[in-house]
Amino acid sequence: MVRVTSDEINQAKQVRIIDFLDANHIDAKQEGRRGEPYYRLADHDSLVIKGEKFFWNSRQEGGYGVISFAMTYYDLKFPEAVKRVNEHEYAPVKHREEARANEPFRYPAHYEVKDTKKIEDYLVNERKIDPRVVEWCIKKDLLVQDRKGNAVFKWKDQEGKVNGADRQGTAPMDNGGYFKGMVAKSKEDGGFTIDVGKNPKKIAVFESPIDMLSYWSVHKKKVQDTRMVSMGGVKIESVNRAVMDLRSQGHKVEAIVSAVDNDKAGNQFHQKLKDHYGEKRVIDDRPKDVKDWNDVRKQRTAAPKRQPESQMGM
Structure with a gap:
C-alpha cells in the first residue's frame, strides 16, 4: 500500500x-x-x-x-x-x-511523433483535402502529427525557424466538435505559410490552414507565384507581416487575394483589406454560397462537376 x-x-x-x-x-x-x-x-x-x-x-x-x-x-x-x-x-x-x-516561443518538438496516419486520414477522408497536398506538406516538415493525434501546422520564418503553430484535432471531443488551438506564444503577426512558385507576386489570405489547403486542392493548377497565408482568424497584422517579408526578399506585391470566410467576420475583414490596401489591389476570392473553402472542396469532391473558376486569374 x-x-x-x-x-x-x-x-x-x-x-x-x-x-x-x-x-x-x-x-x-x-x-x-x-x-x-x-x-x-x-x-x-x-x-x-x-x-x-x-x-x-x-x-x-x-x-x-x-x-x-x-x-x-x-x-x-x-x-x-x-x-x-x-x-x-x-x-x-x-x-x-x-x-x-x-518566456519566448519554444516549439514543443518533443510532442511530435513519426506516425502520420491519423492526420492523413482526417485531412484526406474527413476534410477531403487532396492527398498530394497533404503529402507535400508532410515532406516539407510543415505538417506533423503530435502524440495526441492532432495535426500540427508549423509556422516558419524566412530562415525556416518555427515561430508558431496551429493545432487541429482529428477526433471528436465530448461535445462532438474538434479541438482547435495555437501553440502558446506563437508569433502574433505570424501564420501558416506556403509559397507556390519561386517569385511570389500575390498574397492569398485564409482564416485557417484547412481552408488554405482546401483552396489549393481546388485550384492546384491556377495558384502560381503566390504566398498563401493562414492568419489563424482575421488579423490584418499577419497580412502586413507577409507583405513586409515579401518586400524584404525583393518581391513586388501586386495583389492581396481575399479568400476568407463568407460570413459576417469574413465580410468585415474583406472590407478592411480594401480600406487598407486599396480596392484595386484586393482580389475577391471568397467562397460563394457556402461558408468557407473547405465546404467548397467537400462539395466538389462529393459531386464532381464543372464549377466556375476562381477569380485569381493566375
Whole structure:
C-alpha cells in the first residue's frame, strides 16, 4: 500500500492545478476574458477549471485542489495522487507567473511523433483535402502529427525557424466538435505559410490552414507565384507581416487575394483589406454560397462537376 507523510501532503497542496497541467503536458485553453479566467481541457472539453476548483460536466464530478484533480483525472487513490503531484518540481508561484509572461516561443518538438496516419486520414477522408497536398506538406516538415493525434501546422520564418503553430484535432471531443488551438506564444503577426512558385507576386489570405489547403486542392493548377497565408482568424497584422517579408526578399506585391470566410467576420475583414490596401489591389476570392473553402472542396469532391473558376486569374 502506498503511504504518504503529512509533509508530502502539504507539499502537494501548495501546487496550483494550472501548474500541474503544464508539468504533465495536459493541454488546456484559457477562456473568459472578463473577471477571473477559466480553463477548458483540450482532450476533455467538458472538464473546466477555475482557480483551484474544477468540474467535469460529462461525468458530473468536481472538486477543489490539485490532489483532488489528480485523483479524478488519473483515477488515482489519495496517496497515489499526492505522489503524482510531487513527481515534478515547481518554481515559486511568483517566479512561474513572471517566467510565463516573459518566456519566448519554444516549439514543443518533443510532442511530435513519426506516425502520420491519423492526420492523413482526417485531412484526406474527413476534410477531403487532396492527398498530394497533404503529402507535400508532410515532406516539407510543415505538417506533423503530435502524440495526441492532432495535426500540427508549423509556422516558419524566412530562415525556416518555427515561430508558431496551429493545432487541429482529428477526433471528436465530448461535445462532438474538434479541438482547435495555437501553440502558446506563437508569433502574433505570424501564420501558416506556403509559397507556390519561386517569385511570389500575390498574397492569398485564409482564416485557417484547412481552408488554405482546401483552396489549393481546388485550384492546384491556377495558384502560381503566390504566398498563401493562414492568419489563424482575421488579423490584418499577419497580412502586413507577409507583405513586409515579401518586400524584404525583393518581391513586388501586386495583389492581396481575399479568400476568407463568407460570413459576417469574413465580410468585415474583406472590407478592411480594401480600406487598407486599396480596392484595386484586393482580389475577391471568397467562397460563394457556402461558408468557407473547405465546404467548397467537400462539395466538389462529393459531386464532381464543372464549377466556375476562381477569380485569381493566375
